[in-house]
Amino acid sequence: MTTKVPVIAIDGPGGAGKGEISRAIARELGWHLLDSGALYRLVALSAIAKSADLADAQLLADLTRNLAVRFDNVGEYCRVFLGGLDVTENIRTEESGQVASVVASMPAVREALITRQRSFQQAPGLVADGRDMGSVVFPDARLKIFLTASVEERARRRYKQLKDKGIDVSLPALSKDMQERDRRDSERSIAPLRACSDARVLDTTRLSIPDVVQTVLQWVGETYP
DSSP states (O other), rough: OOSOOOEEEEEEOTTHHHHHHHHHEEEEEEEEEEEEHHHHHHHHHHHTTTTTTTTTTHHHHHHHOOOOOOEEOSSSSOOEETTTEEEETTGSSSSHHHHHHHHHHHHHHHHHHHHHHHHOTTTTTTEESSIIIIIIIOOOOOOEEEEEEHHHHHHHHHHHHHHTTTTEEEEEEEEHHHHHHHHHHHHHHSSSOOOTTOOOEEEOOOOOHHHHHHHHHHHHHHHHO
């Protein structure tokens, strides 16, 4: 790991605003962006394309190490490229999500992903978005942020996102699913979701995106003057 290159590790549960905040901060600073959740889905997409045996952890780990991935954080959204192809929409399918859940539980794949994730630490700096960026992947990061929000608010945000895309969903069902995922992420034996003791915790329940971005940029200025 290149410790001289600054890293902002942003962790937290789903719906807390990590993705949008990370993209905004990376654009503001002109730094690289790592969407670690997308990497798991990219492994899944690659496995699906190659009809790989999902029980073969070593094969999946090899796929992980050889991912030719690029994040293009220009404009309103971040585009994801695999082998030069724009797969931004492909990795958001239900099948990709289900396979990603399978591969994420494999220690060999997670270990390979740690190496792959750390390769994104390049000058002038990196904004890393995930669930174990500060605790596992970049433990030496000088600025670790844990974004959180109430389950109700996170479910409402996800509900709005899906409805805006024309996807019919149930808010109570989303809330229940989010609570269950929080439980699984917090109780898993490998890299459980938790705020590091040296992380700055920011509850975004009643904050707007600009408010959160302003706070984080202030912390960046204090940490990397």
